[in-house]
Amino acid sequence: MMKVRPKPKDAVWTDEQWQAIDAKGNNILVAAAAGSGKTAVLVERIIRKIVDPDDEAEVDRLLIVTFTNAAAAEMRNRIGEAINKEIQKQPGSLHLRRQLSLLNRAHISTLHSFCMNVIRKYYYKVNIDPKFRILDDTEGELMREEIIEDIFEEEYGIEGNSSFYKLVDMYSGDRSDDALRSLVRRLYDFSRSHPSPEYWLDQMAARYDISDAERVEDLPWTPELLQDIQSQLRGAQSWIEKALQVTHEPGGPHPYGENFSEDLEKISSLLQADNWAELYDKFQTFTYGKLKTIRKTEGVLDELKEQAKSLRERAKKQTQELKEGLFSRPPEVFLKDVKTMAPSIRYLVKLVKEFSSRYQEAKREKAWLIFLILSISVLLF
Structure with missing residues (x-):
């Protein structure tokens, strides 16, 4: 179970950042967008490992890898600056001064550089010429x-x-x-x-090797495939919902609202299918109706009209590719083709x-x- 101490009252970190900084007792995977402070969080985590009185880490015993040389150099500089700040707080700490001297030897590099070093050191274990390039x-x-x-x-x-x-x-x-x-x-x-x-x-x-399969549902990959189909249908549903929102904006193509509502009902019906055969049957009759005509006197802005149509086209393409790729053949024919x-x-x-x-x-x-x-x-x- 992941252990995280309470966040200090004066901490500048968000709750999620603090978890990434302080979590112990588990492998940790952190996913964060660009500009969200990943580097700062990682540096703080490293420094806390180094200064932890209960388990002081040596900086040259840590492996820190990045994707670019620039990122690796920035990481090394930030860690050095953080160690110097800690030395100012604890000027008598021999451990911290030692970390500063070890920093140049620390394993802070790109993924490729680290792999190269490992292979050059242990080339004889993987049957590679030490003079490789x-x-x-x-x-x-x-x-x-x-x-x-x-x-x-x-x-x-x-x-x-x-x-x-x-x-x-x-x-x-x-x-x-x-x-x-x-x-x-x-x-x-x-x-x-x-x-x-x-x-x-x-x-x-x-x-x-599926000779004993009697239905498409018996295929080993069908559960994952159905999940992917559901995900794609929800994506199409999302495009139509956005298009419907455009119709409610000032100057929006409000006559299209009825079309989009019908589209959502049809996609919802696909999402409610319980099995492959039912999905196949529903896809055979699945179509998008013709958009209603919009007269110039209705005060619809061309850019909003085109935006709504573009969103609907994305949804149409998504569902059409599913229909043509997976549901153009009856389930029994699909199963027979897979077996062969x-x-x-x-x-x-x-x-x-x-x-x-x-x-x-x-x-x-x-x-x-x-x-x-x-x-x-x-x-x-």
Whole structure:
């Protein structure tokens, strides 16, 4: 359970900031907008750790990482200034003076710099050449293009490679297989955000082994998919509500009010659906009515009229994409299509693994290293 002491009466911090500063006994994740005082809060938390008489921390034993060199430099300067202020309060504190001398050795850097230091120190544990260099974007892109080109050329050269051809037909257009090539690379990149990329890929493929599923609701990802659909529908509902508000403004397109009220009733009906089949049925009859005509004599401002129409168009686009993407086929056809995908998904995973193997080997041969922001959290934690 998170422990937070009462906020001092003279504290300048908000309650939420004080929680972030003083919380102990838990991992803590703080999300805050730009300009909300994140850096000041973090500095205060660090200083309180350093001066805590019950558990004095050494500044060079803390890991403080940022996204830019400028932010890291600012953090180091702020911590130094805060330590100096504490020394003025406690001029005889050898501990605080020691922290000031250790500050230059403290681990305050960008994520990339920290990762580089770790890898340079422990290169022998991860089988990396100690003389490695960072692969720049251009070199990396050329290498990836060459590898994917080689893999696809080999696949096309295998006689009777029906599994690959079926995958190409499923994920590519009439003119090129660029979409499938892009999918292989995107799946590779996404898999690298997991501690065990190959395990994640195998688990993804296993989720398509659904021969015993009788309804769309039996699919392993349907609960999350329904949540996402609900979220998108609420988003469309929000756009219409904003459009309705515009109709009530002075000079607003008040004749549209009836249209928008009808739109909200229809979206609300979708939100009340209990299952996939009911959603499908309701989407088949879901349409937006034609907006009422507004005459110039009604005193409607053009900018408000266009604003309301624009908001409604956003909602229409949101619901139309859902209808065309997920509810253009009856539930039984949708379920059958998903069941037939299992072999193709397994072959797709095979291609991603092959791409990964060759890419890693190519980088190892050239002593190249590349950082992916998504995978840094795995290295750190």
